[in-house]
Amino acid sequence: MKLNPKKCVFGxxxxxxxxxxxxxxxxxxxxxxxxxxxxxxQPKSIKDVQRLTGRMAALxxxxxxxxxxxxxxxxxxxxxxKFRWGExxxxxxxxxxxxxxxxxxxxxxxxxxxxxxxxSASAQTVAxxxxxxKDKV
Numbered sequence: 001m002k003l004n005p006k007k008c009v010f011g012x013x014x015x016x017x018x019x020x021x022x023x024x025x026x027x028x029x030x031x032x033x034x035x036x037x038x039x040x041x042q043p044k045s046i047k048d049v050q051r052l053t054g055r056m057a058a059l060x061x062x063x064x065x066x067x068x069x070x071x072x073x074x075x076x077x078x079x080x081x082k083f084r085w086g087e088x089x090x091x092x093x094x095x096x097x098x099x100x101x102x103x104x105x106x107x108x109x110x111x112x113x114x115x116x117x118x119x120s121a122s123a124q125t126v127a128x129x130x131x132x133x134k135d136k137v
Contacts, residue, residue, distance in 0.1 A: 016030065019033065019058060025105055025107060026105045026106050026107030026108065027105065027106040027107075028103070028105050028106075029059055029062045029103045030058075033055065033058050033059060034059065034100050034103065036055050037052070037055050037056065037059070037096070037097065037100055038097055038100060038101070040052060040055070042085065042090065042093065043076075043085055043089075043093075044083075044085070045083055046076070046077060046079075046081070046083050049073050049076050049077055049083075049085075050077065052073060052093075053070060053073050053074065053077070056070060056073075056096065059100070059103070061106065062103040062104060062106070063096070063099055063100070063103070064099075064129070065120075065125075065127065066127075067124070067125035067126075067127060068122070068124075068125055068127075069092060069095065069096050069099070070092075070096075071092075071124055071125070072088050072089045072092040072093075073089065073092065073093075076089055107132075109130075109132040110132070113132040114132070115130055115131065115132050116130070116131045116132075116133075117129075117130050117131075118130075118131065
């Protein structure tokens with residue numbers, strides 16, 4: 001096996017790994033991927049909606065209720081080739097952008113932490129999240 005020295009980093013406290021920012025606190029969303037969505041204009045075609053959903057897929061682990069938030073976009077894709085972007089889709093688009101401006105850091109639980117598992121299911125989505133609430137500072 002050969003390593004490319006230009007792609008290797010050793011002895012650092014944080015860095016990009018598999019598209020995420022990894023540091024001693026945990027895993028953060030890549031700001032470049034967040035900015036790629038925040039800078040998107042209102043979709044004008046099915047291709048634009050596909051681009052949006054593809055970019056959102058990279059951040060689903062950071063976005064609560066990401067499947068529910070994406071339903072209006074996926075419904076737009078089900079229109080048999082007819083593009084329709086209405087008020088519902090625009091509201092969902094703005095809510096996603098607002099949520100992306102303050103994403104959480106994913107951290108591992110410490111031994112002895114009390115964990116809470118939240119499970120949610122609807123006709124369109126299934127989701128689960130494991131939470132360990134840290135002492136608030």
